[in-house]
Amino acid sequence: MKFVFDEFKEGMAIAFAAIRANKMRSVLTTLGIVIGIVSVTLMGTAIEGLDRAFNKSIAMLGSDVLYIQKWPWGDRGDDWWIIKNRKDVRIKQAKDIEKYSELAKAVNPATGAMRNIKYGQKLVENVIVIGTGSEWLETSGATIAFGRFFNRLEGDGGRPVCSIGSEVAANLFPNENPVGKVIKIGGYAYRVLGVFDKQGSFLGLQSLDNRVYIPINRFFQEFMSHRSDIQIMVKAKSVADLENTKEEVRGILRKSRGLEPKEPDDFAINQQELLIQTFNTIGGVIAAVGLFITGMSLFVGGIGIMNIMFVSVTERTREIGIRKAIGAPRRTILLQFLIESAALCLIGGIIGIIIAFPISLIIDTFLPTAMPLSVVAIALLVSVIVGVISGFLPAYRASRLDPVDALRYE
Amino acid sequence: MSSIIQLSNITKFYQVGEEKVHALDGVSIQIQKNEYVAIMGPSGSGKSTLMNIIGCLDTPTSGLYELNSTNVSDMNDNELAKIRNKEIGFVFQTFNLLARSDVLHNVELPLIYGGINSAERKKLARAAIERVGLTDRIHHKPNELSGGQRQRVSIARALVTQPSILLADEPTGNLDTKTGDEIMMLFDMLHKEGNTIILVTHEEDIALHAHRRIRLRDGKMEVDEAIKNRKVFTQPKTVMA
Numbered sequence: 116m117k118f119v120f121d122e123f124k125e126g127m128a129i130a131f132a133a134i135r136a137n138k139m140r141s142v143l144t145t146l147g148i149v150i151g152i153v154s155v156t157l158m159g160t161a162i163e164g165l166d167r168a169f170n171k172s173i174a175m176l177g178s179d180v181l182y183i184q185k186w187p188w189g190d191r192g193d194d195w196w197i198i199k200n201r202k203d204v205r206i207k208q209a210k211d212i213e214k215y216s217e218l219a220k221a222v223n224p225a226t227g228a229m230r231n232i233k234y235g236q237k238l239v240e241n242v243i244v245i246g247t248g249s250e251w252l253e254t255s256g257a258t259i260a261f262g263r264f265f266n267r268l269e270g271d272g273g274r275p276v277c278s279i280g281s282e283v284a285a286n287l288f289p290n291e292n293p294v295g296k297v298i299k300i301g302g303y304a305y306r307v308l309g310v311f312d313k314q315g316s317f318l319g320l321q322s323l324d325n326r327v328y329i330p331i332n333r334f335f336q337e338f339m340s341h342r343s344d345i346q347i348m349v350k351a352k353s354v355a356d357l358e359n360t361k362e363e364v365r366g367i368l369r370k371s372r373g374l375e376p377k378e379p380d381d382f383a384i385n386q387q388e389l390l391i392q393t394f395n396t397i398g399g400v401i402a403a404v405g406l407f408i409t410g411m412s413l414f415v416g417g418i419g420i421m422n423i424m425f426v427s428v429t430e431r432t433r434e435i436g437i438r439k440a441i442g443a444p445r446r447t448i449l450l451q452f453l454i455e456s457a458a459l460c461l462i463g464g465i466i467g468i469i470i471a472f473p474i475s476l477i478i479d480t481f482l483p484t485a486m487p488l489s490v491v492a493i494a495l496l497v498s499v500i501v502g503v504i505s506g507f508l509p510a511y512r513a514s515r516l517d518p519v520d521a522l523r524y525e
Numbered sequence: 526m527s528s529i530i531q532l533s534n535i536t537k538f539y540q541v542g543e544e545k546v547h548a549l550d551g552v553s554i555q556i557q558k559n560e561y562v563a564i565m566g567p568s569g570s571g572k573s574t575l576m577n578i579i580g581c582l583d584t585p586t587s588g589l590y591e592l593n594s595t596n597v598s599d600m601n602d603n604e605l606a607k608i609r610n611k612e613i614g615f616v617f618q619t620f621n622l623l624a625r626s627d628v629l630h631n632v633e634l635p636l637i638y639g640g641i642n643s644a645e646r647k648k649l650a651r652a653a654i655e656r657v658g659l660t661d662r663i664h665h666k667p668n669e670l671s672g673g674q675r676q677r678v679s680i681a682r683a684l685v686t687q688p689s690i691l692l693a694d695e696p697t698g699n700l701d702t703k704t705g706d707e708i709m710m711l712f713d714m715l716h717k718e719g720n721t722i723i724l725v726t727h728e729e730d731i732a733l734h735a736h737r738r739i740r741l742r743d744g745k746m747e748v749d750e751a752i753k754n755r756k757v758f759t760q761p762k763t764v765m766a
Contacts, residue, residue: 125637132625437621440582442610442638444603518582
C-alpha cells in the first residue's frame with residue numbers, strides 16, 4: 116500500500132513537471148476541457164434554474180385546487196378539433212358547483228381581458244383585467260399587501276370596485292395611497308379597495324403583478340358577454356380530499372352541462388399534478404438533449420487530450436526506456452501517464468468552473484438559479500474521468516514499450 | 526561456488542522482413558561473483574544483444590539464462606522489471622539520466638520502483654552519491670554537470686540498489702580520455718569493493734581494465750580468455766578528483 120502511494124506521489128511529481136515543462140501546449144490542450152466543462156456546468160445550471168422557476172410557478176397553482184376549463188393541460192393528443200368545439204365553461208357551472216358541492220371549500224370563477232388603465236393623467240397600457248369571485252384569495256393563494264379584496268356582497272352585486280397588482284399600483288400611484296382612489300379600467304370607473312403583494316411571474320412569462328381584479332358580474336357587463344368561456348377554480352377542503360372532490364365536481368358538471376350518461380366529459384378538470392407530469396417529461400428531454408450536446412464539446416476536449424498524450428508518450432520514449440531499465444513495471448508507467456492526463460483535465464475542470472461561476476451569476480438575473488454544488492462536484496469528477504479515459508490508450512502504449520527499443524529511440 | 530550468471534546455449538533471432546537474423550547463436554558463458562569481464566566485438570557481433578539479455582531487457586529465443594540460480598529466460602515483462610530493479614545496475618554510454626530531475630532524484634529512482642520508503646531512500650541515495658564523489662552536486666540537474674559527472678551520477682544510480690552485477694555499456698564512449706580514465710578508475714575501485722562488473726566495449730584500452738575478455742563475432746563466442754597485462758593505475762587518489 117505504501118508502495119502504491121509512493122508511486123502515486125512520483126506520478127504526480129512527473130505529471131506536474133511535464134505540464135510545467137510544456138506550459139503553452141498544456142494550456143492549449145486544456146482549453147478544450149475548459150470549454151467543455153464551462154458548457155456542461157452552465158447547461159446544468161440552466162436546467163437547475165428551469166426546474167426552480169417551474170417549481171416556484173407551479174406552487175402558485177396550489178396542490179389542492181382544481182381548474183375547470185375547456186382545455187386540458189399537458190398533452191392534448193389528437194383531439195384538438197373536438198376540444199375546440201366543446202361548449203364553453205360558463206358562470207352557471209360555477210354557481211352549480213357552489214350550490215351542490217359538499218367537498219369544495221371555495222369555488223371561484225375567473226376570466227380575463229386586456230385593457231388600458233388610467234388614473235388622472237397616468238396611463239398603464241395592456242393590463243390584464245381579471246373578472247372573478249370574492250373567493251379569489253382563497254383559491255389563488257395570493258395575498259393583499261394593504262387595503263382588502265372585494266367581499267361577497269360587492270362581488271355578487273357587481274360593484275365597480277377593484278384590487279390591483281403591485282406593479283399597477285407602483286405605476287399609477289408612485290407617491291400616494293391608492294386605496295379609495297377611482298381609476299378608469301377600459302373607460303369605466305372603479306374604486307380601488309386594496310393592493311396585492313408582489314407575486315412575480317408565472318413560468319417567467321407573464322407578470323402576475325400587472326393585473327387588476329374586479330367582480331366577475333361587473334366584468335360581464337362591461338368587457339365580455341356572460342356567455343363567454345371562463346375557468347372555475349375549486350379548492351378542496353384538503354389535498355387528501357382532492358380526488359373525491361374531483362369526482363363530485365365531475366358529476367355536478369355533467370349534470371349542469373346536460374351530458375347523457377354515455378357521452379364523454381366535455382370539459383377538463385385540471386390540477387397541478389398534470390403540469391408537473393408534463394414538465395417532468397419535457398424537462399427531462401431538455402436536460403438530456405442539452406447535456407448531450409454540451410457533453411459533445413467535452414468529448415472533443417477529451418480527444419485533444421488523447422492526442423497530446425500520444426505526443427507526450429512519443430517525446431518521452433527514451434525516458435520511458437530509462438525508467439523501465441531501472442525497474443519500473445508496466446503498471447507504474449501506465450499510472451504515470453494516466454495521472455498526467457487526469458491532472459491536465461482536472462486543471463481544465465477547475466479553470467472551467469472558475470469561468471462558469473460568474474456566468475452562472477449572470478444567468479441568475481433572469482432565471483433564478485445557482486450553480487449547484489453537485490454540478491461542481493460532478494464536473495470535476497467528469498473531467499478526471501475524461502482524463503483517465505482519453506489518457507488510457509497513450510498510457511497503455513507507453514507501458515507496453517519494449518525497453519530495448521525505447522532506450523535506442525532518438 | 527555457483528555462478529552469478531549462467532548462460533547456456535543462448536540464441537536470439539530477429540525477423541527482419543523475410544530474413545531471419547541470428548544475433549546470438551549458441552552462446553554459453555558463466556560469470557562468477559566479483560569477476561570483472563569485458564565483452565568485446567565489432568558492431569553486428571551480437572554484443573548489444575548479449576548485453577540486453579544479460580541485463581534482462583530482453584529474453585533469448587532459446588537457451589537458458591540463470592541469474593543467481595533463478596531462471597530468467599522466460600519471465601514476463603513485469604517479472605523482468607523486478608529483476609532489473611534488484612539485481613542489475615546499468616551504466617549507459619549516453620548516461621540516460623532524467624533531464625528534469627536533480628542528482629538526488631535520479632539516484633533515488635530505482636529505490637522508488639523498489640518500494641523503499643522515503644527516509645531510507647534518501648539515506649541510500651546520499652551514500653551512493655558520496656561514493657562517486659558528487660555530494661556537493663546533489664541538487665544539480667544533469668545539464669548543469671560535466672560528462673564525467675553525469676556518468677558518475679549514472680554509476681551512483683546503478684549502485685544504489687546494491688545489485689548483483691554492474692552492467693556498463695561503453696561507459697567511456699561519450700567522454701574524453703582523461704575523464705574516461707577517471708570513470709574506469711571508479712569501476713576498478715568498485716570491483717575491489719567486491720562488485721561484479723560486466724563491461725561492454727569495443728576499445729581494447731578500456732577492456733584492459735577487466736580480468737577476463739570475451740570476444741564475440743557473428744553471434745558466436747570467439748575468444749574467452751583471462752587478461753594478463755592488466756592496466757593498473759598508479760595514482761588511485763585521482764579517482765575522486
